[in-house]
Each structure stands twice: as structure tokens, then as C-alpha cells.
Amino acid sequence: METRIFFNPGDSVANINDYNEAIRKxxxxxxxxxxxxxxxxxxxxxxxxxxxxxxxxxxxEHEKSKPYEIKNRL
Known part of the structure; x- marks a missing residue:
């Protein structure tokens, strides 16, 4: 089961289309x-x-938060 977490999209370290590349980065x-x-x-x-x-x-509740589905934790 996936877990939802909230982040400000501007706080991301990187945005990548490919899951395997996201893991490598x-x-x-x-x-x-x-x-x-x-x-x-x-x-x-x-x-x-x-x-x-x-x-x-x-x-x-934070004004800048957006829901994300956690796929992996490193």
C-alpha cells in the first residue's frame, strides 16, 4: 500500500520522468x-x-503543500 505525504513542489531536489533514474539520482x-x-x-x-x-x-493543511505518493525511501 502506498503512503501519501505532503511537500511544497519547490522543495524538490530533482524531478525526473523515469523511476530508475530517480533512484540513481x-x-x-x-x-x-x-x-x-x-x-x-x-x-x-x-x-x-x-x-x-x-x-x-x-x-x-499548509498552503503550499501538494500530495505525493511515496514510492521509495533512501
């Missing part, structure tokens, strides 16, 4: 910052994958 970002958990998430329009730092998650 996420792993590169993860190597650079070992302590920060990353989230690979599908955007609300189901067009691309976004990479976010998990600490940047927002509450659903």
Missing part, C-alpha cells in the same frame, strides 16, 4: 548527505517522480 544525493533521509515520490499529476528530503514534509 537519489542514491547520489544520499551519498553526499548520509544523515538525511530522501523520499522518491510520484507527483500529484502522475507525470514525474520527485526527490525530496523527508525532513521537508509539510502538514496537509
Amino acid at each position: 537519489g542514491q547520489i544525493f544520499k551519498q553526499a548527505r548520509h544523515n538525511d533521509e530522501l523520499v522518491i515520490a510520484k507527483d500529484p499529476n502522475d507525470k514525474e517522480y520527485a526527490i525530496f528530503y523527508a525532513k521537508d514534509a509539510l502538514p496537509a
Whole structure:
């Protein structure tokens, strides 16, 4: 079952159309910052994958938050 999480789209580290490429880029970002958990998430329009730092998650009520479906955590 997928989990919904809320982010400001402007906080994404990267936006990528291909899931495997999103994983590769996420792993590169993860190597650079070992302590920060990353989230690979599908955007609300189901067009691309976004990479976010998990600490940047927002509450659903926040004016800039958009729902994303978590696909992977790194």
C-alpha cells in the first residue's frame, strides 16, 4: 500500500520522468548527505517522480503543500 505525504513542489531536489533514474539520482544525493533521509515520490499529476528530503514534509493543511505518493525511501 502506498503512503501519501505532503511537500511544497519547490522543495524538490530533482524531478525526473523515469523511476530508475530517480533512484540513481537519489542514491547520489544520499551519498553526499548520509544523515538525511530522501523520499522518491510520484507527483500529484502522475507525470514525474520527485526527490525530496523527508525532513521537508509539510502538514496537509499548509498552503503550499501538494500530495505525493511515496514510492521509495533512501
